[in-house]
Amino acid sequence: MTTADLITTQFGFDSTAAEVVEGIDLSGKRAIVTGGSSGIGIETARAVAGAGADVTLAVRNIDAGKRTAADITTTTGNAAVHVGRLDLADRASVTGFVASWTGPLHLLINNAGVMALPNLELTVDGWELQFATNHLGHFALAIGLHDALAAAGDARIVSVSSRGHLRSPVVFEDISFASRPYDPGLAYGQSKTANVLFAVEATRRWSGEGITANAVHPGAILDTNLTRHYDPEVLERVVNSGMYRFKTREQGASTSVLVAISPQLEGIGGRYFEDCNEAPVLDPEVSDLSSSPDGVASYALDPGNAKRLWQVSLDAVAKSDA
Amino acid sequence: MPTLTSTPFGFHTTAAEVLDGVDLSGKRAVVTGAASGIGIETARALAGAGAAVTLAVRDSAKGREVAAEIAKATGNERIDVGRLELTDPSSIDAFTGTWSGPLHILVNNAGVMALPERTLSNGQETQFATNHLGHFRLAVGLHDALRAAEGARIVAVSSSAHLRSPVVFDDLNYSFLQYDGWAAYGQSKTANILFAVGVGQRWAGDGIIANSLMPGSIRTGLQRHIDQEWYERVRDQLKDVMPVKSPEQGAATSVLLAASPLIDGISGRYFEDVNEAEVVLERGSLGTKGVAGYALDPANAERLWDVSLELTGS
Numbered sequence: 001m002t003t004a005d006l007i008t009t010q011f012g013f014d015s016t017a018a019e020v021v022e023g024i025d026l027s028g029k030r031a032i033v034t035g036g037s038s039g040i041g042i043e044t045a046r047a048v049a050g051a052g053a054d055v056t057l058a059v060r061n062i063d064a065g066k067r068t069a070a071d072i073t074t075t076t077g078n079a080a081v082h083v084g085r086l087d088l089a090d091r092a093s094v095t096g097f098v099a100s101w102t103g104p105l106h107l108l109i110n111n112a113g114v115m116a117l118p119n120l121e122l123t124v125d126g127w128e129l130q131f132a133t134n135h136l137g138h139f140a141l142a143i144g145l146h147d148a149l150a151a152a153g154d155a156r157i158v159s160v161s162s163r164g165h166l167r168s169p170v171v172f173e174d175i176s177f178a179s180r181p182y183d184p185g186l187a188y189g190q191s192k193t194a195n196v197l198f199a200v201e202a203t204r205r206w207s208g209e210g211i212t213a214n215a216v217h218p219g220a221i222l223d224t225n226l227t228r229h230y231d232p233e234v235l236e237r238v239v240n241s242g243m244y245r246f247k248t249r250e251q252g253a254s255t256s257v258l259v260a261i262s263p264q265l266e267g268i269g270g271r272y273f274e275d276c277n278e279a280p281v282l283d284p285e286v287s288d289l290s291s292s293p294d295g296v297a298s299y300a301l302d303p304g305n306a307k308r309l310w311q312v313s314l315d316a317v318a319k320s321d322a
Numbered sequence: 323m324p325t326l327t328s329t330p331f332g333f334h335t336t337a338a339e340v341l342d343g344v345d346l347s348g349k350r351a352v353v354t355g356a357a358s359g360i361g362i363e364t365a366r367a368l369a370g371a372g373a374a375v376t377l378a379v380r381d382s383a384k385g386r387e388v389a390a391e392i393a394k395a396t397g398n399e400r401i402d403v404g405r406l407e408l409t410d411p412s413s414i415d416a417f418t419g420t421w422s423g424p425l426h427i428l429v430n431n432a433g434v435m436a437l438p439e440r441t442l443s444n445g446q447e448t449q450f451a452t453n454h455l456g457h458f459r460l461a462v463g464l465h466d467a468l469r470a471a472e473g474a475r476i477v478a479v480s481s482s483a484h485l486r487s488p489v490v491f492d493d494l495n496y497s498f499l500q501y502d503g504w505a506a507y508g509q510s511k512t513a514n515i516l517f518a519v520g521v522g523q524r525w526a527g528d529g530i531i532a533n534s535l536m537p538g539s540i541r542t543g544l545q546r547h548i549d550q551e552w553y554e555r556v557r558d559q560l561k562d563v564m565p566v567k568s569p570e571q572g573a574a575t576s577v578l579l580a581a582s583p584l585i586d587g588i589s590g591r592y593f594e595d596v597n598e599a600e601v602v603l604e605r606g607s608l609g610t611k612g613v614a615g616y617a618l619d620p621a622n623a624e625r626l627w628d629v630s631l632e633l634t635g636s
Contacts, residue, residue: 168499169492173616178604179485180505284497299492 009264011276013219013245017047017253020276024261026053030105030152031260032145034058034086034138035112037068039224040160043253044109048260050076053107058086058097058141088112088137089123091320098144105148107260109158110138110195115226120182125320128176130187135194139313142202150209157213158260159199161272161300165192165217166282166289169299170309184229193300194309196272201306203269212269214259215300219275220244220292221252243292270306272296329584331596333538333565337367337573340596344581346373350425350471351580352464353377354406354457355432357384359542360479363573364429365401366392368580373427374400378417378460380407408432408456409443411634418463425467427580429477430457430514436548440501446633447495449506454513458630461521469528476532477579478518480592480617484511485605488616489626503547512617515592517630519623522590531589533579536611538595539564540572556608563609592618 011020031048035041036057049055049072059065065083072081084100087093114133121129127136142149142157149155167189174180177187199213206212227235238244258276259265272279274294282295299305331340351368355361356377369375369392379385385403393401404420407413434452443451461468461476468474486508493499496506514534521532539560545553557566575596579585591598592613602612616622630636 166498169490171488171490171492173488173614173619173622179614179616180487180605183500186499289498297498299498302492305492 006280007264007268007271007278009258009262009276011254011258013247013275014251015254015276016248016250017043017257018050018250020254020258021047021051021261024051026051026261029053029107030056030103031107031109032056032058032105033109033111034088034141037061037064039226040218040221040249040252040256041111042068042072043249044111044256045081046072046076047253047257048107049078049081051261052078054080056082056084058084058112060085060087086141088141089129089133091140091317094137094140094144098141101145101148103148104151105145106152106155107158108142108145108149108155109160109256109260110141111158111160111256113160113226114229115164115188116184116229117187118184118229120177122176125316126176127316128187130191131175131194134191135198136313136316138195139198140317142198143317146206149211150206153210154266155211156260156265157199157202157211158256159195159213159215160256161195161215161217162188162192163217163274163292164189165196165300166297168193169297170194170197170305172308172312175312193297196296196300197302197306197309200270200301200303201310204303204306205310207267207269212265212267214265214269215272216255216259217272217274217279218252218255219247221247221249223249270301272301326600327585327588327591327598329578329582329596331574331578333567333595334571335574335596336568336570337363337577338370338570340574340578340582341367341371344371344583346371346581349373349427350423351375351427351429352425353429353431354408354460355379357381357388359544360537360540360569360572360576361431362388362392363569364431364576364580366395367573367577368427369393369398369401370396371581372398373581374402376402376404378404378406378432380405406460408452408460409448411444411459414456414459414463418460421464421467423467424470425464426471426474427477428461428464428468428474429479429576429580430460431477431479431576433479433544434547435507435544436503437506438503438547440496440506442495447506449510450494450513453510454517455630455634457514458517459634459636462634462636465525465528468525468530472529474530475580476518476521476530477576478514478532478534479537479576480514480534481507481511482536482594482610483508484515484617485602485610485612485614487512488614489513489516489622491625491629512614513626515613515617516619516623516626519590519618519620520627523620523623524627526589531587533585533589534592535575535579536592536594536599537572537575538567540567540569542569542572560609563607590618
């Protein structure tokens with residue numbers, strides 16, 4: 001893909017979710033935001049609710065979800081903000097959430113995530129927990145909600161990935177670190193590459209049913225729970241390193257909201273956005289990866305990898321449901 | 323799962339013991355990295371059994387010293403030295419270009435381990451370039467000679483370090499992944515095993531078989547890039563689970579695969595302590611035995627072969 005083919009918008013680094021959604025009417029649309037009770041999930045849900053959508057916060061903590069829902073209703077005047085319990089690492093929880101959904105679904109925003117678990121943790125099915133939560137949980141959710149998405153006629157899925165995907169491709173031969181020494185950043189990076197590949201293959205498979213999916217890097221946002229597993233001293237060093245320009249939550253939610261609602265993206269999927277614009281493919285021999293550069297790794301957009309990941313994920317979900 | 327190939331030999335067996343009673347007169351062998359460590363003992367054992375042996379080495383002067391020593395020890399005068407620098411394609415092509423006649427045994431023994439810094443050789447990470455791509459290019463260049471032998475064997479010296487990393491096709495060069503000398507070594511050693519599987523897929527009809535092995539833990543020049551204090555500490559921890567072998571013991575599994583009738587017709591397998599190893603599902607602690615499933619996977623082997631053809635321009 002040449003740079004000329006990249007989708008550019010009038011928005012950028014500083015744009016907020018509210019600015020991106022301005023003038024857009026989402027009345028009659030139904031949205032799900034996973035992880036909708038913290039960090040950029042709150043602001044993503046607020047922007048979508050503010051535009052008139054019926055929003056369900058899919059969250060682990062129902063109480064926190066209810067408080068957030070009440071807050072969003074107060075600030076937007078939209079009473080159609082619901083809370084559903086969803087623990088992405090627990091397949092039964094995903095199945096339960098899916099089973100209770102009825103009617104069409106227009107927007108599925110896969111926003112929840114866990115980052116940098118310090119030690120290797122495996123699910124009961126033997127999957128590394130960041131891959132299981134960030135990718136497999138959302139995969140099972142999307143598969144389960146497929147018919148509802150298809151029923152919408154023009155549904156969109158947002159896969160919240162991260163620049164962390166530049167740290168690792170999906171290492172198919174050893175996804176759960178049975179052989180490789182575990183590294184928190186590597187495992188996070190692998191799960192975030194999986195988020196991009198999911199968008200590629202979901203679009204290839206489902207665009208005929210009007211379902212498209214794109215991936216986003218929201219930016220570096222400090223005011224979230226995502227950094228909760230970091231050693232505070234390490235986090236402080238990162239913050240003071242000057243390597244990142246930080247965003248507010250409202251800015252951090254803007255790219256998710258953009259790919260969820262922008263008329264410019266109608267029928268377009270399988271792409272990766274950051275700062276509200278499509279990102280170029282990064283050449284690792286040219287870019288300095290230690291400086292946290294813009295861009296997407298080609299392995300994350302590779303159609304062969306996307307197909308392979310889909311099959312691995314289908315097998316994983318089928319095995320766990322058996 | 324086919325039955326594992328087992329032999330009467332084991333951890334303590336030496337290369338000479340494995341070849342006891344085996345006559346290699348009229349056979350020709352190439353051993354890379356034969357001027358040091360287990361390469362010397364591999365060449366010595368093959369020469370002792372009567373094979374004409376070419377030591378393929380970087381340092382020709384050192385190679386000549388070793389050749390003279392082997393000739394003296396074995397009484398076999400047919401020991402040659404050929405210059406081979408595995409990171410230099412023109413050196414490999416010069417070596418294969420001057421080879422004439424059949425080649426019965428190719429032992430891909432040379433290797434570099436745990437380079438502390440990421441470096442590239444001809445655009446590829448140096449351990450992968452040396453340990454895998456260089457040997458791949460060499461084998462492809464010698465293919466016709468191997469075929470002409472009508473029953474040639476290739477030996478790929480791998481390592482238990484292959485359990486540290488599959489071949490990461492999406493980032494062979496650690497362009498994205500943070501470089502780790504052991505992970506990169508592990509990747510190159512997985513590639514060695516997959517290469518042997520690939521030979522079985524592509525060259526079986528040419529009468530060529532290939533197997534791979536873990537020689538054991540042997541003090542050789544291979545450890546030159548690692549921190550010696552660390553090495554001694556690890557060695558001490560491993561003294562019970564993975565005792566040190568002598569170079570003569572370390573060469574035993576190589577010569578089994580190179581020349582023993584015990585593995586006639588066996589190809590694409592991985593051996594350690596002179597027996598075929600079991601497939602293991604995880605790496606376990608240091609000193610774990612066994613071979614990773616990803617290293618024997620036929621699809622990975624095919625993919626690696628195609629990538630290697632492309633990267634070497636073969």
